[in-house]
Amino acid sequence: MDEDGLDASRFATDDESPSRADADPDASADADGDSPMPNVPDPDPEENDVPEDVQKYARFTKMDGAQYDRVNEFLRDRTYVTAREWAIARLCSDFRTETGVEMTKIGENLPELVPFMTDTYTPQAVNQARASFEEKVRKAGATFLYGAMCDFFTAEELDDVMYESTEVAKFLLEVEGVDLSVEEELEAEERISSVMREVREASEELREREDEE
Numbered sequence: 346m347d348e349d350g351l352d353a354s355r356f357a358t359d360d361e362s363p364s365r366a367d368a369d370p371d372a373s374a375d376a377d378g379d380s381p382m383p384n385v386p387d388p389d390p391e392e393n394d395v396p397e398d399v400q401k402y403a404r405f406t407k408m409d410g411a412q413y414d415r416v417n418e419f420l421r422d423r424t425y426v427t428a429r430e431w432a433i434a435r436l437c438s439d440f441r442t443e444t445g446v447e448m449t450k451i452g453e454n455l456p457e458l459v460p461f462m463t464d465t466y467t468p469q470a471v472n473q474a475r476a477s478f479e480e481k482v483r484k485a486g487a488t489f490l491y492g493a494m495c496d497f498f499t500a501e502e503l504d505d506v507m508y509e510s511t512e513v514a515k516f517l518l519e520v521e522g523v524d525l526s527v528e529e530e531l532e533a534e535e536r537i538s539s540v541m542r543e544v545r546e547a548s549e550e551l552r553e554r555e556d557e558e
Contacts, residue, residue, distance in 0.1 A: 399450070405461075416461050436471075448468040490544065493541065493548070504541075507541055
């Protein structure tokens with residue numbers, strides 16, 4: 346995936362970039378006009394204060410040394426979500442219990458859980474980021490399906506869109522520490538292609554039926 350620039354080293358810091366301590370992930374509004382998420386700066390907790398499952402959490406270890414702005418720019422170029430929304434959505438999935446999501450634990454330990462996040466968050470801020478992620482995914486899904494069904498793209502062009510989208514999604518999973526085998530990648534791509542073929546066929550039948558009427 347290096348040919349497409351999908352390399353985790355893109356997130357690494359360099360001598361010309363501000364240090365993590367100087368980087369404020371929420372210093373300005375998001376590019377889409379969203380207001381910054383509220384956060385609650387907090388001194389680094391003592392080692393004993395960090396829950397055991399937080400200490401063992403290794404989802405974002407490949408992002409050590411990464412800066413929020415670089416991660417956010419990468420995501421903004423390829424998706425609708427921000428780095429904050431991506432990270433918190435993943436944490437909400439990983440820290441889900443039978444009674445709900447452990448939002449207080451996520452917010453209080455955010456800097457320990459995600460290398461490029463430097464401040465703690467309130468439970469309300471965590472919930473807001475999760476809700477924003479879900480809303481954007483739903484809107485993106487509706488936009489994509491409409492594009493696939495309205496006959497704007499040819500079958501070949503739609504295949505290209507699906508390929509590019511799949512590559513970005515796989516890269517993000519790999520950054521999170523998910524190791525996909527070649528067989529798993531091929532199986533996932535085939536399932537997606539099969540679904541899209543059904544979407545194209547169904548939309549063609551629908552348009553033909555409307556033309557007949």
